[in-house]
Amino acid sequence: MPERIVVEGGSVVAVDDAGTEFAEGHVVVEGDRIVAVGSGSAPPQDVPVRRVDATGCLVTPGLVNTHHHLYQWATRGHAADSTLFEWLTELYPVWARMDVETVHAAASAGLAQLARSGCTTAADHHYVFPREGGDVFGAVVAAAERIGLRLHAVRGSMDRGRSRGGLPPDSVVEDRDEALAGTQQAIDAFHDPAPGARVRVAVGPCSPFSVSAELMREAAELARRNGVRLHTHLAETTTEEEQCRAEFDRTPVEYAEDLGWLGPDVWFAHAVHLSPTAVRRLAETGTGAAHCPSSNGRLGAGIAPVRALLSAGAPVGLGVDGVASNESGGLGEEMRQALLLARITGGPRAMSVREALWMATRGGARCIGREDEIGSLEPGKLADLAVWRLGGLDHTGIADPVAALVLGRLPQVETLLCGGREVLTGEDVVEELDRASARLRLVEVS
Secondary structure, eight states, X not given: OOOEXXXXXXXXXXXXXXXXXXXXXXXXXXXXEEEEEEESSOOOOSSOOEEEEOTTEEEEEOXXXXXXXXXXXXXXXXXXXXXXXXXXXXXXXXXXXXXHHHHXXXXXHHHHHHHHTTXXXXXXXXXXXXXXXXXXXXHHHHHHHHHTOEEEEEEEEOOOOGGGTOSSOGGGOOOHHHHHHHHHHHHHHHOXXXXXXXXXXXXXXXXXXXXXXXXXXXXXXXXXXXXXXXXXXXXXXXXXXXXXXXXXXXXHHHHHHHTTOOSTTEEEEEOOSOOHHHHHHHHHHTOEEEEOHHHHHHTTOOOOOHHHHHHXXXXXXXXXXXXXXXXXXXXXXXXXXXXXXXXXXXXXXXXXXXXXXXXXXXXXXXXXXXXXXXXXOOTTSBOOEEEEEOOHHHHTTOOOHHHHXXXXXXXXXXXXXXXXXXXXXXXXXXXXXXXXXXXXXXXXXX
């Protein structure tokens, strides 16, 4: 019989359609599913249970990270005062020397940090495939299995190196046929379409300035033949907008639509520079946006029009982005960042604390096509949940636990369940990450 877990004694915020919240409530888990959510203590159980005392805690759905580059954990702190294109130009040659060992260490550390910030599902966009690097995509999948988080592994690609007017060195790009074949192989090897899947694969050509129109179009066709989702960077900077207009006489969103890249099976990273017309098209087509406030701020890219996207009905989730442009690496902090940036541009009512939590849970689940399984605490959904310890100097006196979570210092995660399994992070990932980062630094020096 599957183990039954009873979490009780703390505040419960379900993030469901009804806005269910209990000042003191319980969640009952059996196997990988939630079987009950309610007020007060759980009723007597007819089988042995493991109890989690959540007294003094807040229980929420596990957070959903809609955009990351886990391999970048080995290259934090580079190009600290650069624009996006300057930053990429400096880092691509470093990433070109990555291998399986480096990527596995970086991804393990990144996923461990995500778990410590309340995240149970991560979408990782891996698009750098060094010629001698080995199976770096498989190394990311293995890291997710090791740490115990749910992974949406986006098989990225680039076919526009410097010799074809792109930014990346030719040593890290593939030709179109090679990229498409590698993407199909990743789907065949790792994608699990079954309910409750812990690993799914999406198709993700990197961006308009590193991928040809032919690869973008054919990748979308490949994804839809295989029934998987599509993801790419779009409208991140004004430079990208200028380049799209110069090359294609289109805005980034218009260009994406021409190539078949709008629809309910697509979500874009960043979506910072959107006109009102572009916002409306994303909403009309059900195309999602991964809002990465800290990374966009770190690189000076701008502030995404999140209030307009939410009001229009577009799916919007939160993303960490790679930690070479967001050295913190935690998803929980992005709730506060998103709220503050929204209010800077739109005033104090531009985003509520509950909307920030919604984006980190339900909104993210909607972006990656898993809203029927994760993102809220409801019977029948997967048992992905976080128990946050509130109190002490950081939170005592804040009566509203959601305000404490979003506005205060990010609380300690007392317990994190992913599919009913407790996620534990060890210190061994730190030593591995240090060795991987040191190897890349030596490469730079030599």
